[in-house]
Amino acid sequence: MDLFSPVILGDLELANRVAMAPLTRMRSGDSGVPGDLVVEHYAQRASIGLIVTEGTYPNHESQAFVGQPGIVTDEQVAGWRRVAEAVHARGGRIVMQVMHGGRVTHPDTNGGRRVVAPSAIAIDGVARTTTGKHPYPVPHALTTEEVRDVVRDFRRAAERAVEAGLDGVEIHGANGYLLHEFLAPSSNVRDDEYGGSPENRARLVVEVVTAVAEAIGAGRVGLRISPEHGIQDALEPDRDDVLATYGALLDQLRPLGLAYLSVLHREPAGELVQELRRRFGGPLMANSGFSTVTTRQEALALIEAAHADVVAVGRPVIANPDLVERWAGEHPENEPRTHLFYAPGAEGYTDYPVLRAG
Ligand SMILES: Cc1cc2nc3c(=O)[nH]c(=O)nc-3n(C[C@H](O)[C@H](O)[C@H](O)COP(=O)(O)O)c2cc1C
Numbered sequence: 001m002d003l004f005s006p007v008i009l010g011d012l013e014l015a016n017r018v019a020m021a022p023l024t025r026m027r028s029g030d031s032g033v034p035g036d037l038v039v040e041h042y043a044q045r046a047s048i049g050l051i052v053t054e055g056t057y058p059n060h061e062s063q064a065f066v067g068q069p070g071i072v073t074d075e076q077v078a079g080w081r082r083v084a085e086a087v088h089a090r091g092g093r094i095v096m097q098v099m100h101g102g103r104v105t106h107p108d109t110n111g112g113r114r115v116v117a118p119s120a121i122a123i124d125g126v127a128r129t130t131t132g133k134h135p136y137p138v139p140h141a142l143t144t145e146e147v148r149d150v151v152r153d154f155r156r157a158a159e160r161a162v163e164a165g166l167d168g169v170e171i172h173g174a175n176g177y178l179l180h181e182f183l184a185p186s187s188n189v190r191d192d193e194y195g196g197s198p199e200n201r202a203r204l205v206v207e208v209v210t211a212v213a214e215a216i217g218a219g220r221v222g223l224r225i226s227p228e229h230g231i232q233d234a235l236e237p238d239r240d241d242v243l244a245t246y247g248a249l250l251d252q253l254r255p256l257g258l259a260y261l262s263v264l265h266r267e268p269a270g271e272l273v274q275e276l277r278r279r280f281g282g283p284l285m286a287n288s289g290f291s292t293v294t295t296r297q298e299a300l301a302l303i304e305a306a307h308a309d310v311v312a313v314g315r316p317v318i319a320n321p322d323l324v325e326r327w328a329g330e331h332p333e334n335e336p337r338t339h340l341f342y343a344p345g346a347e348g349y350t351d352y353p354v355l356r357a358g
Helices: 036-044 074-089 144-163 178-183 198-216 239-256 271-280 296-304 315-319 323-329
Strands: 007-009 012-014 018-020 050-052 094-098 126-129 132-135 168-173 221-225 260-264 284-287 310-313
Touching: 018 323, 036 074, 074 094, 074 144, 094 144, 144 168, 144 198, 168 178, 168 198, 178 198, 178 239, 198 221, 198 239, 221 239, 239 271, 260 271, 260 310, 271 284, 296 310, 310 315
Parallel strands: 018 050, 018 310, 050 094, 094 168, 168 221, 221 260, 260 284, 284 310
Antiparallel strands: 007 012, 126 132
16 A cells, blocks of 8 residues: 555545644634634645644533634634635545543633543643643533533534534544543543443443434544553553453444544554554554654555554644655655744744745
8 A cells, every 4th residue: 555545534535645633733812713824724734635623622611722723603613614615625635623621621721611521630730721831620520411411512513513514523532631531540430331341431432423423424533542642641551451441442433434543652553553443443544642753754654564544644744734745755844843833823833835836
C-alpha cells in the first residue's frame, strides 16, 4: 500500500492516506464560533486526505479551552458550515472531532459552569483559564441520569455537525478527557453500571458511539482512543485491564461498521494496537503520540507494512498546509513554531508558506 493512494473509510472517500490529526488552536473567541481565520486555516489544508477538526465541545460545560469552538449554538453551526464549504470547494474531506472536556477544565474557562467527571477526583495540576492558571477543581461526579444526558449531547452535536455540512464526526475518547476518564480506572471509581468492571467502564463510550452512529450513519463516524497514554491523570497501568476494557469496547462497536478507529499510542505497530485493530475489524488510523513528531519515513513505513490504513499527522500539518505535496515530492518542510500553537491571530496559524502559490 502507498501513503499517497486513495482509500475508503466507511462512507468517506479519501484522496490519500494522510489525515490531519485533531489540533486544538483556540482561535474561535468567546463565542466559540469559527470565523474567517479558522475557515482559511482548514481550507489551506484541503489536500490532506481527511481533515479531523480540533476538539469541539458538544455542550457548554464541556468546553476545555479558552477560544475553543463549539457545536452547540446556531451561530457555531453557521461558522462550521463556512468551514465545510471552503474545504469542499477545494476538494477536501472534513470530519468534526466532538470532545467533552470532562474534568480537564475550570469555571473560568467554561463560563462559570460545573466541571464534571465520572468521579469526584481532581487532576493534580493547573488549568489555564481566562483569569490565569488555577488548580483543577474537584469535579462533580455525574449521576447516572446525567451520564445519559452526555449521550444525548454527543448525539445532538453529531447531528448538528452533519447539518453544518461536515462529512462526519470523530468521537474523542482519548487523551484524558471525559470519555477516557470513564475508561481509565484511576479516574472512574463509580459503583453504578458505568464504573467498576472493564465492561462497565467501557459502557459510556459504547453508548455514545452507538447513539451517534444511529443518528448520522456508522459510515461517517470514527472513534479516537489513546490506551496507556497516561495523561491528565487518566492512568491505565495494567495491560491486562487495558485489553479487557478496550477489548470489551471494540467487541461491541465492531458490528456497527464504523468508518475508522483512530489510535494514539507510542507503538502503533506493536502488539496492543494491532490486537485492538483485530478486535475492531475496520480501518485503523494510527498516530505515535506526542513524544516524537511524526515523520514522512514513519508514515510511509506504517502504510507500506500495512500496520495502518491511514496515518494521522499533527505538528507537520500545522507547519505545512501542503504537506501531502511536500511528502510526495520529497520537498523540505517548514518547522512548526510551537510558541504560536495556542496564540491568537494569524501568526503561526495561516501564514505558513506553501511550495507553489495559487
Ligand atoms: C497544538 C496541538 C493541539 C492538539 N489538539 C488535539 C485535539 O484537539 N484533539 C486530539 O485528539 N488530539 C490533539 N492533539 C494531539 C494530536 O492530534 C497528535 O496526536 C499529536 O500532535 C502527535 O502527532 P504528531 O507527532 O504528528 O504531531 C494536539 C496536539 C497538538 C500539538
